[in-house]
Amino acid sequence: MELWYTENYTDTVKFSIKVKEQLYTKTSQFQQIDVFDTYEFGKLLTIDGLVMITEKDEFIYHDMITHVPMATNPNIKSVLVIGGGDGGTVRELTRYKTIEKIDMVEIDKVVVDASREHFQITACKLDDERVSLYFEDGIKFVEGKENIYDLIIVDSTDPIGPGEGLFTTEFYRNCYKALTEEGILVNQNESPYYEADAKEMIRASKKIKNIFPIAEVYQAHIPTYPSGHWLFGFASKKLHPVKDLDAQKWNDLGLKTKYYNTDLHVGAFALPNYVKEMIETGAF
Amino acid sequence: MELWYTENYTDTVKFSIKVKEQLYTKTSQFQQIDVFDTYEFGKLLTIDGLVMITEKDEFIYHDMITHVPMATNPNIKSVLVIGGGDGGTVRELTRYKTIEKIDMVEIDKVVVDASREHFQITACKLDDERVSLYFEDGIKFVEGKENIYDLIIVDSTDPIGPGEGLFTTEFYRNCYKALTEEGILVNQNESPYYEADAKEMIRASKKIKNIFPIAEVYQAHIPTYPSGHWLFGFASKKLHPVKDLDAQKWNDLGLKTKYYNTDLHVGAFALPNYVKEMIETGAF
CATH class of the missing domain: 3.40.50.150 (Vaccinia Virus protein VP39)
Structure with a gap:
């Protein structure tokens, strides 16, 4: 079995990320929150099916x-x-x-x-x-x-x-x-x-x-x-x-930053x- | 029927573009050249399955x-x-x-x-x-x-x-x-x-x-x-x-440029x- 998370950028453009496993899913009063573990990006947090953050970036x-x-x-x-x-x-x-x-x-x-x-x-x-x-x-x-x-x-x-x-x-x-x-x-x-x-x-x-x-x-x-x-x-x-x-x-200030x-x-x-x-x- | 062009960014990350029609395909002595008409990006030129250029960008x-x-x-x-x-x-x-x-x-x-x-x-x-x-x-x-x-x-x-x-x-x-x-x-x-x-x-x-x-x-x-x-x-x-x-x-020089x-x-x-x-x- 392969699990892929796909985000539609438009009706005709898609970005897909292979998922190791889904770690979390909950529908709150406001929206749906999911956490996935992915191969490329580490953990991925999505809200209503849109990428919020990934561990990688x-x-x-x-x-x-x-x-x-x-x-x-x-x-x-x-x-x-x-x-x-x-x-x-x-x-x-x-x-x-x-x-x-x-x-x-x-x-x-x-x-x-x-x-x-x-x-x-x-x-x-x-x-x-x-x-x-x-x-x-x-x-x-x-x-x-x-x-x-x-x-x-x-x-x-x-x-x-x-x-x-x-x-x-x-x-x-x-x-x-x-x-x-x-x-x-x-x-x-x-x-x-x-x-x-x-x-x-x-x-x-x-x-x-x-x-x-x-x-x-x-x-x-x-x-x-x-x-x-x-x-x-x-x-x-x-x-x-x-x-x-x-x-x-x-x-x-000497703050170290990656970006x-x-x-x-x-x-x-x-x-x-x-x-x-x-x-x-x-x-x- | 839906036609999608998909490029693998890594083994676990994919980018997909919905295609209107394939306009051209040829395998030369060196590589495979394809041209697609797409909804989002206009025409798309690929070589060996990788995006070279699109009309849009x-x-x-x-x-x-x-x-x-x-x-x-x-x-x-x-x-x-x-x-x-x-x-x-x-x-x-x-x-x-x-x-x-x-x-x-x-x-x-x-x-x-x-x-x-x-x-x-x-x-x-x-x-x-x-x-x-x-x-x-x-x-x-x-x-x-x-x-x-x-x-x-x-x-x-x-x-x-x-x-x-x-x-x-x-x-x-x-x-x-x-x-x-x-x-x-x-x-x-x-x-x-x-x-x-x-x-x-x-x-x-x-x-x-x-x-x-x-x-x-x-x-x-x-x-x-x-x-x-x-x-x-x-x-x-x-x-x-x-x-x-x-x-x-x-x-x-007065050159107009979009980027x-x-x-x-x-x-x-x-x-x-x-x-x-x-x-x-x-x-x-």
Whole structure:
């Protein structure tokens, strides 16, 4: 018997991974969570049949969603993570001694439970004393909050299901208010390559641009996400992710990273022309 | 009936593309050449069951294999292309009025014939008057040549079958000799992500480093190649691809490109730590 996990990138494009065994499956109030052991990628966490993280390359996503804002502003002390139930984003954040407080708001406790059981590689710092876990709706959590967080990271699923509200103008506006004077908002922002993903990215970028004075998009090579070309949004009240980067200061911290470095930080904001054009014109 | 083209990235990872119809198949003296019409990627050219180019994203590969060396040295006049039977590399080169002579050496005439018939998008400039086509073995072609080419582009298949000899020390040494004083060698250099590909990349990089004083690796997002994270080798006698880039000069040419721009040129050389480490230590 052969067991294969297959993700449909479009109706006519599929990515398939041979599975040793299924380790976990549960349908929560919000979504279906599965964990597989695979030959190539080690353990694989999926939500509603989409790859969230794999042991082999989770470091790429988590490096890029945390170290880019942290290097842009090394004075960040208070962080809100929305989503990120696997814990990888929190793990990277806890490496900064300067961070005093991390609120993590994950709507689905089952994702955290599954990760604690099968993904210690990412969930290992969820009990750090600076971390407060809230199993709540992130959209409601930010409502009414003012001037509290130096950084908000939206580590969400795709904009379908429970993740949908995390891609709305109202949510971004509430994030703006919840941020301090030099606040930064980072969000995972889909791929520019397949039409449905790209259109979500374009929509999200447009909304963010209308609210934040600085709104940029950056990219990473994540082989287990559709197309392998993945984007993140960087929105900010004051600091520019390239012009205000103090590379020396970040390098002096001596953090070892497998993907991120400060040259790559700058390079990640140099988008291909076709992606820049998409964002500027709003057309795929 | 459903027709799917499937490429095995490893024994346990597959990428599948739904096909409208097969347009062409021929087994030449060297390899099997197929052309498919697909829903997502338009036409698809494969050699021995591996994606060479698709209509949807060939521009990424061809932009990165030509404009990076051309922007580094805008005085390039004489170019040798080895492989590249689809014509896309030659198409991009012919956009430079300053190039006087392009020799293209493709071992397999069948690839050119198939491309002329089905890939006018890439083959459209093969009859440019500056282009000389040689259906010969590129390895033998460079033997004994001295101080002739300002740029050699190795636009090869993977290092199995007829492409194998294009990844040897002897071949790189002959390229060095065939190059002029400021000569540049660019080669497609596999992916860093899957073990077999990465090991080829490491081997090739090491050999090139032993011969050329400047040897760098750069990357691009090519969604239809394994992992989507693709590398190119840049080797040079004198010019450094980042330090010697005159971005203004290239931008003054006014060439429209869908992927390449001079910021991205610099960013492409900012490799992730795990890739840098692989190249430095020689270990996957």
